[in-house]
Amino acid sequence: MRTLAKDIAKHIGSEITIKGWLHKKRLLGGLNFITLRDRSGLVQILVEKSEELEKLRGLQIGTVLSVSGQVAKDERAPGGAELHDPAMTVIVEVADEPPIEIDKPISHKSEHLDTLFDHRPISLRNIHEQAIFKTKDVVCQIVRSYFTHHNFTEIHTPKLLAEATEGGAETFTLDYFGKQATLAQSAQFYKQMMVGVFERVYEIGSTYRAEPSATTRHMSEFITIDCEMGFVTFEELQNRLGDLIITVVNESWDRCEPHFKSWNVTKAQLPDKAEDIPRITIDDIHEMYFKATKIDYRGEEDTRPEEERWICEWSKKNKGSDAVFVTGWSAKSKTFKFYHKADSSNPDIAERVDLLFRGVEIVTLSMRQHEYKKLVEQLKDMGGNPEAAGYAAYLSAFKYGMPPHGGFGLGLERLVEKLFKLNNVKEASLFPRDINRLAP
Numbered sequence: 001m002r003t004l005a006k007d008i009a010k011h012i013g014s015e016i017t018i019k020g021w022l023h024k025k026r027l028l029g030g031l032n033f034i035t036l037r038d039r040s041g042l043v044q045i046l047v048e049k050s051e052e053l054e055k056l057r058g059l060q061i062g063t064v065l066s067v068s069g070q071v072a073k074d075e076r077a078p079g080g081a082e083l084h085d086p087a088m089t090v091i092v093e094v095a096d097e098p099p100i101e102i103d104k105p106i107s108h109k110s111e112h113l114d115t116l117f118d119h120r121p122i123s124l125r126n127i128h129e130q131a132i133f134k135t136k137d138v139v140c141q142i143v144r145s146y147f148t149h150h151n152f153t154e155i156h157t158p159k160l161l162a163e164a165t166e167g168g169a170e171t172f173t174l175d176y177f178g179k180q181a182t183l184a185q186s187a188q189f190y191k192q193m194m195v196g197v198f199e200r201v202y203e204i205g206s207t208y209r210a211e212p213s214a215t216t217r218h219m220s221e222f223i224t225i226d227c228e229m230g231f232v233t234f235e236e237l238q239n240r241l242g243d244l245i246i247t248v249v250n251e252s253w254d255r256c257e258p259h260f261k262s263w264n265v266t267k268a269q270l271p272d273k274a275e276d277i278p279r280i281t282i283d284d285i286h287e288m289y290f291k292a293t294k295i296d297y298r299g300e301e302d303t304r305p306e307e308e309r310w311i312c313e314w315s316k317k318n319k320g321s322d323a324v325f326v327t328g329w330s331a332k333s334k335t336f337k338f339y340h341k342a343d344s345s346n347p348d349i350a351e352r353v354d355l356l357f358r359g360v361e362i363v364t365l366s367m368r369q370h371e372y373k374k375l376v377e378q379l380k381d382m383g384g385n386p387e388a389a390g391y392a393a394y395l396s397a398f399k400y401g402m403p404p405h406g407g408f409g410l411g412l413e414r415l416v417e418k419l420f421k422l423n424n425v426k427e428a429s430l431f432p433r434d435i436n437r438l439a440p
Helices: 005-011 050-055 110-118 127-149 188-198 234-262 282-293 305-319 372-381 389-399 412-419
Strands: 015-027 032-038 041-047 064-073 081-092 173-176 179-183 200-208 221-230 279-281 323-327 346-350 352-357 360-367 405-411
Touching: 005 015, 005 032, 005 041, 005 064, 005 081, 015 041, 015 081, 041 064, 050 081, 127 200, 127 234, 127 412, 188 200, 188 221, 188 389, 188 405, 221 234, 221 412, 234 323, 234 352, 234 360, 234 405, 234 412, 279 282, 282 305, 282 323, 305 323, 305 352, 305 360, 352 412, 360 412, 372 389, 405 412
Parallel strands: 041 081, 279 323
Antiparallel strands: 015 032, 015 064, 032 041, 064 081, 173 179, 200 221, 221 405, 323 352, 352 360, 360 405
């Protein structure tokens, strides 16, 4: 029976069999050690017999082994125990030296990222790299648990669409049995339609944007945590998002603290209650940044990356929060979509916020225009055709009764990037896609 690396300390004094990949060799003459890696971690093995050492001759990292041996306590070894007097069987031999070292932390400097990504199937075998993606998995588990607890229904929406759902040129097109189709820019229309069915829905799925951007915060394919809620106010929606972020930060730290500490990162600072996450208007951010730096972005429709970093640092220092809600977005700007809703008491302002976290915008949240006639009017005003295939089914949901509702799209990779204080969103993607990369 196979024993996993994480469990060997439970078997001190017993003989066990472990199976995995040769992760490291330290052949020092009198004392010879190898490290085996399986899905749960690492096992150190003391190899003394010459016939067992001979089995390793010419074999490289990645060789697949089965090893039987006696478990001995050793606090210096991974897990506090190691294997002695091993008998090894080579299941799959590897004779080629790997193109990237996996037994030590791999450089994430910008000039080394292409090497990291070019050899992704191998670099991900590094325990340090795996910490990011094991935590990413836990984040998804936490998100699903949170939404389930709050009576949301998980949905799975199409990614092949007849037309671009949100307009613009940022769409990938492809042949679809002689017709032109597009890859979904978001789950926006479908999750809104499902509010008319389930009231509360969420999805964790792929999103595609043909943005010609070569920045540290953009990818062509990424994962979005989409949420939509019916019978909700703007304030309630913000608090739901804030509570989700607080829950993810706290629970991911509780469950993945060793992963975070392996990257020398600290837990994000957030208030105990969502209501206490700072809410600052975009105009105030421009003004505060101008007073602090004399760099003038006042009057601009969006925040600049340097402003986002600055206001998050200010918030952490002065409010004890690594997160900031940016409010006061103009309903007259190009960022106002036809399905957005303006503030009824101030039609010049959109009922929208962006959530900044550790210096990067990770979420856009807004209330939606739920009244059919107004929605059609806003669509026409922005040049859309209500009869087009990309809109007709969507609008029918509103024609036959939709409650006040709103939602948000949270970038999973951006969230994980900032949990680990990485410098590039691609570092939090298994196989990143951008304007220059379509493989591996």
